[in-house]
Amino acid sequence: MIEAVGLTKRYGKTLAVNNLSFSVEAGQVTGFLGPNGAGKSTTMRMILGLDNPTSGQVTIGGKKYHELKQPLRTVGALLDAKWVHPNRSARAHLAWMAKSNKLPARRVDEVLEIVGLTGVAGKRAGGFSLGMSQRLGIAAALLGDPEVLLFDEPVNGLDPEGILWIRKFMHRLAEEGRTVFVSSHLLSEMALTATNLIVIGRGELISQSSTSDFVARAAENTVKVRSPQLGLLRDALVGASATVVEEGPALVVSGMDSDKIGELAAANRIVLHELSPHVGSLEQAFMQITGDSVEYHTEIDGAAAQPLAPTGR
Amino acid sequence: MTLLAVERIKLFTTRSPWWCAALTLILTIGFSALIVGSTSDAAFITVSSAEFGYSFGLAVIMVLAALAVTTEYRFGTIRTTFQAIPHRGAALGAKTTVVALLALVLGLLAGFGSWAMAYLIKPGGDLALNSTDDWINVAGISVVYAFTAVIAVAVGILLRHSAGAISLLLIYNLAVESLIQLIPNIGPKIHEWMPFNVAHKFLTGTGGSNGGHGGENGPPLSTSPLSPAWSLAYFAAFALMMLGIAIYVAKKRDA
Numbered sequence: 001m002i003e004a005v006g007l008t009k010r011y012g013k014t015l016a017v018n019n020l021s022f023s024v025e026a027g028q029v030t031g032f033l034g035p036n037g038a039g040k041s042t043t044m045r046m047i048l049g050l051d052n053p054t055s056g057q058v059t060i061g062g063k064k065y066h067e068l069k070q071p072l073r074t075v076g077a078l079l080d081a082k083w084v085h086p087n088r089s090a091r092a093h094l095a096w097m098a099k100s101n102k103l104p105a106r107r108v109d110e111v112l113e114i115v116g117l118t119g120v121a122g123k124r125a126g127g128f129s130l131g132m133s134q135r136l137g138i139a140a141a142l143l144g145d146p147e148v149l150l151f152d153e154p155v156n157g158l159d160p161e162g163i164l165w166i167r168k169f170m171h172r173l174a175e176e177g178r179t180v181f182v183s184s185h186l187l188s189e190m191a192l193t194a195t196n197l198i199v200i201g202r203g204e205l206i207s208q209s210s211t212s213d214f215v216a217r218a219a220e221n222t223v224k225v226r227s228p229q230l231g232l233l234r235d236a237l238v239g240a241s242a243t244v245v246e247e248g249p250a251l252v253v254s255g256m257d258s259d260k261i262g263e264l265a266a267a268n269r270i271v272l273h274e275l276s277p278h279v280g281s282l283e284q285a286f287m288q289i290t291g292d293s294v295e296y297h298t299e300i301d302g303a304a305a306q307p308l309a310p311t312g313r
Numbered sequence: 314m315t316l317l318a319v320e321r322i323k324l325f326t327t328r329s330p331w332w333c334a335a336l337t338l339i340l341t342i343g344f345s346a347l348i349v350g351s352t353s354d355a356a357f358i359t360v361s362s363a364e365f366g367y368s369f370g371l372a373v374i375m376v377l378a379a380l381a382v383t384t385e386y387r388f389g390t391i392r393t394t395f396q397a398i399p400h401r402g403a404a405l406g407a408k409t410t411v412v413a414l415l416a417l418v419l420g421l422l423a424g425f426g427s428w429a430m431a432y433l434i435k436p437g438g439d440l441a442l443n444s445t446d447d448w449i450n451v452a453g454i455s456v457v458y459a460f461t462a463v464i465a466v467a468v469g470i471l472l473r474h475s476a477g478a479i480s481l482l483l484i485y486n487l488a489v490e491s492l493i494q495l496i497p498n499i500g501p502k503i504h505e506w507m508p509f510n511v512a513h514k515f516l517t518g519t520g521g522s523n524g525g526h527g528g529e530n531g532p533p534l535s536t537s538p539l540s541p542a543w544s545l546a547y548f549a550a551f552a553l554m555m556l557g558i559a560i561y562v563a564k565k566r567d568a
Binding site: 045048049050051052065066068071072077079080082083084085086087088089092093095096097099100101102140 | 315316318319322323326327328329384385388389390392393394395396397398399400565567568
C-alpha cells in the first residue's frame with residue numbers, strides 16, 4: 001500500500017533518512033519503530049509530500065502523494081496534534097479541511113462525534129489539552145474516511161487514559177480494514193498495537209518483519225529452574241550444550257526451551273521445583289537491536305545497555 | 314472556487330483579520346476627520362487631503378495580509394493545507410486571492426468612507442467627485458490595497474515568520490522608500506521607481522484631485538515619471554512578480 005524505494009533525505013550535512021526501502025501492507029497496523037531522531041517523522045513527511053526526498057521515492061497505492069486527487073479521501077494523517085490555529089474552533093478547523101476535499105459539511109460533525117469532541121466543537125482549539133488536541137488530530141485524519149492512516153507518535157505525552165483510547169482506536173481502525181502506519185519509539189507500545197514492524201535507526205532500515213518475529217528474534221528467551229539437585233542438573237544441562245547461569249538457588253538457562261529441560265531432568269531423574277520460561281523485556285530487545293544506531297548517546301545510555309550483554313542476566 | 318472557499322473559511326475563523334479590518338477603517342476614516350476638522354479654509358478641503366490617510370490603512374493591510382500566511386507557518390497549518398491541497402501553487406494562489414479581495418473591499422470602504430467623513434464634517438469643501446483624478450483618488454485605493462496585500466502575502470510566504478515579515482514590510486514602507494532619496498545623485502532616481510511611490514502616483518497623479526492646488530497646500534505628490542495608468546500596471550506587475558517568486562520558492566522548499 002505504501003511503498004518506499006531508496007528514500008533518502010539530506011539536510012545540509014545531516015543524512016536524516018538513508019536509502020530507506022520498505023512496504024506497508026494494506027489492511028494491517030504497521031509499526032514504524034526507531035529511537036528519537038531516527039528519521040521517522042521525516043519519512044512520514046516525505047510520504048505526505050511535505051518534504052521532498054533528496055533521492056528515491058515513496059508511493060501510496062502506486063501513486064505519489066501529489067498525484068492523489070482529493071488526498072484526504074485516500075490518506076489521513078496525524079503528524080502533530082498542535083498543527084491547529086489556536087484561535088480557530090475545532091469545528092472551523094475541520095470545516096476548511098472538509099471543504100478543501102469537497103467532503104460534505106455533516107462529515108465534520110460525524111468525526112467530532114467519533115472522537116468525542118462534539119461538546120467542545122465550538123471552543124478555541126488553543127485551549128485544548130494535549131489529549132483533546134490529539135483527538136482533534138485524529139478527527140482530521142478520519143475526515144475523508146481514508147483507506148490509509150498515518151500517525152506519528154500518537155501516544156507521546158498522553159496520560160494512561162489517552163494512551164488506552166488511542167490504542168483501542170487503532171485496533172478499531174484495523175478491524176475496519178484500514179491500513180494504519182504508526183510510528184513510535186516505544187517497542188512495548190508497538191507490540192500491543194502493530195502486527196508488522198518496520199524498524200529504523202539513524203535513517204536506515206534495521207528490519208522489517210512481523211511483530212512476533214521481531215520480538216522472538218530480539219528478546220532473549222530464558223528458562224528459570226530450581227531443583228534440590230542443582231549441581232546434577234547443571235552438569236546435565238551443560239552436557240547438553242545449554243548456557244547456564246547460576247542465580248541464587250536457581251539456574252537461568254538459555255539456548256534450550258522448557259520442554260527440553262523438563263525431559264532432560266526426567267531422563268536424569270532430577271527433581272524440579274520450578275521450571276518457568278521468561279520472555280526478555282521488549283525494551284531490552286529493542287535497545288540491543290537499535291543500540292548502535294541511537295543518534296545521541298549519553299553516559300546513562302551506556303550504563304543502561306550494560307546489563308544487556310549477550311549472556312543475559 | 315473550492316479553494317477560495319477554503320481560504321475564506323480560514324481567514325474569517327480567526328480574529329486578527331477582523332481587528333485589522335476595523336483598524337484600517339478607523340485609521341483612514343479617522344485621519345480624514347482629523348485633517349478636515351482641523352482645516353479652517355474650505356478651499357483646502359479637497360478629495361486628495363481627505364484621502365491622505367490611505368497610507369496608514371495600507372500599513373495595516375500589510376499586517377493583515379502577512380499574518381494571514383505567516384500564522385499558518387507558525388502554527389503548522391500550512392502543512393495541513395498542503396496535505397489537503399498538494400498543489401501548493403493553487404493553495405497559495407487561492408489564499409492570495411482571498412486576502413487581496415478582502416483588501417480590495419476594505420480599500421473601497423476606506424476610500425469612500427474617508428470621502429464621506431470629510432463631506433459630513435465640511436459639506437462646503439471642494440469635495441465634488443467631478444473628474445477622473447478625483448474618482449481614482451477615492452476608488453483607486455481599493456486596487457492599491459489589493460496589490461499591497463499580494464506583496465505582503467508574498468513576503469510572508471518567503472519569510473514565514475510574522476515578526477520578520479511585518480517588520481520588513483513596515484520598515485520598507487515607512488522608511489526605506491523615503492530614505493533612499495537621501496543617497497546623493499542616484500537616490501531620487503531610484504526613488505522614482507520604488508513600488509509604493511509609483512502606487513502613490515497612480516492615486517494622486519499630478520495633483521488633479523487636490524482642488525486645483527496641484528502639489529501645493531496638500532498631500533505631497535509622487536515623483537514617479539509614469540502616467541497613472543502605467544503606474545498601476547507597474548505596481549501590479551511588481552506585486553505579481555513577488556508572488557511568483559514566493560510560490561516558486563514555496564514549491565521547492567520543504568513545508
